[in-house]
Amino acid sequence: MVEDDAPVRRLIVRLLEKHGFQVLAAADAGAAHALARTTPGPIDLLLSDVHMPGVGGEEFAVQFATLRPGVPVAYMTGAEWAGGASGPRMLPKPFTTQGLLDHVRAALASDHAE
Secondary structure (H helix, E strand, C coil), rough: CCCCCCCHHHHHHHHHHHHHCCCCCCCCCHHHHHHHHHHHHHCEEEEEECCCCCHHHHHHHHHHHHHHCCCCCEEEEECCCCCCCCCCCECCCCCCHHHHHHHHHHHHHHHHHH
C-alpha cells in the first residue's frame, strides 16, 4: 500500500490488519519500489494513492508491474480522477472501513477469477 499522507497510511494499515490482511506500507513510490524488490514471496495487490509527490500512483503501478507482473492494482484518491469505468479500480477518499474492505476484496477477487 502506497500512501504519502502518514495519518491516512497508518489508518489504512490498522484497518486492513484488523481484518486479517498483511500489509506492506510505503510513503512514496521509492519506498514501495524497495519493498517490491526485497520482499520475499508473493504480493497479492498494489493499493496506491493516485496523487503523490514525485511519482504518482498510476506511473508507479507501471514500474511495479516490471518487478511484480500480474499483481492487480487498486487506487484511492481524494481528488477528481479521470480513470472512468474502464480504468483501474478507484476508491474515493474519504472512505468508510467497509468501503476500503470491499475495494480490496473486489480487486483480489477479480484477479483470482481471471
